[in-house]
Amino acid sequence: PQDWTSSRNRIRTYAVIVHEYFHVYQRSLSKSERALSDINPKWLVEGGAKVLEEVYARQYYKKDLLKADIQERERWSIKKVTREPHLYEKHKTSPKKNGFDSMYTGSAFMLLALVNELKKNNISEEEAFELVFREYWIQRSKQAFDNNYWRVAFKNTFGMSVEDFYQRLSKYKRKDLKKILPSKTLMIQDIFS
Numbered sequence: 001p002q003d004w005t006s007s008r009n010r011i012r013t014y015a016v017i018v019h020e021y022f023h024v025y026q027r028s029l030s031k032s033e034r035a036l037s038d039i040n041p042k043w044l045v046e047g048g049a050k051v052l053e054e055v056y057a058r059q060y061y062k063k064d065l066l067k068a069d070i071q072e073r074e075r076w077s078i079k080k081v082t083r084e085p086h087l088y089e090k091h092k093t094s095p096k097k098n099g100f101d102s103m104y105t106g107s108a109f110m111l112l113a114l115v116n117e118l119k120k121n122n123i124s125e126e127e128a129f130e131l132v133f134r135e136y137w138i139q140r141s142k143q144a145f146d147n148n149y150w151r152v153a154f155k156n157t158f159g160m161s162v163e164d165f166y167q168r169l170s171k172y173k174r175k176d177l178k179k180i181l182p183s184k185t186l187m188i189q190d191i192f193s
Contacts, residue, residue, distance in 0.1 A: 011061045015053040022049040022133075029137035040150045041089040041162075047107030048133055051182070054108070059187050069105050070177050076106035078174050085110060085166045112180040113169050118158060125183055126190045131157055133191060 026032075026048065032039055039045055054066035069075060080087070087093045088107055111132060118128035136157045143149035151162050158165070172180075 019053040043107040047111030
C-alpha cells in the first residue's frame with residue numbers, strides 16, 4: 001500500500017497540469033494577450049483553476065483534496081476573505097498567509113461561494129460552473145480593456161455586480177464551507193459538455 005503523502009503529492013503533480021492548462025483556456029476565451037497576473041480578478045483566475053484541478057483529482061483519483069485544503073485554517077483566513085475580498089482581486093494585494101493565498105485556497109472559496117449564490121437562482125451546479133469557467137471569460141473578451149472591464153463582464157454573466165457578490169460573501173462563515181464544495185457526482189464533462 002502507498003502512504004497518503006506520496007499518493008497526495010503524485011495526485012497534486014497531475015492536477016497542476018489541469019490547473020495550468022485551464023489558464024491557457026481562460027486566456028484563449030478572453031482573447032487576452034496579458035499575463036495572468038495582470039488579469040483581474042485573481043480570485044476568478046486562480047480560484048477557477050484550483051477548483052477545476054480539484055474536481056479532476058476527485059473524479060480521476062477519488063481524493064477530495066479541496067475539502068482538506070479549504071478546512072485548513074493555516075492556509076487562509078475566512079475573515080480576511082469575507083471582510084476584504086477586494087484584496088483577492090490582484091496577485092500583489094492578495095494576502096500571503098503561509099505562501100501566496102496558500103495554494104489559492106481563499107480564491108477557491110470565493111469562487112465556490114459565487115457558484116453557491118448562482119445556484120440560489122435555480123441554476124444547476126453544472127450550469128453555475130459553466131458560467132464561471134466558460135461564459136465569464138467569453139463575456140470578458142467583449143469588453144474594452146480598462147480598470148472596470150472585468151466588473152462589466154461579471155455583471156453581464158452573473159446578473160449581479162461585484163459589490164453585490166462581495167456583500168453576499170460577507171455573510172459566509174466557516175461552518176458554511178462543507179455546504180459549498182462541489183457535489184461528489186460533479187464531473188468535468190458535465191461542466192464542459
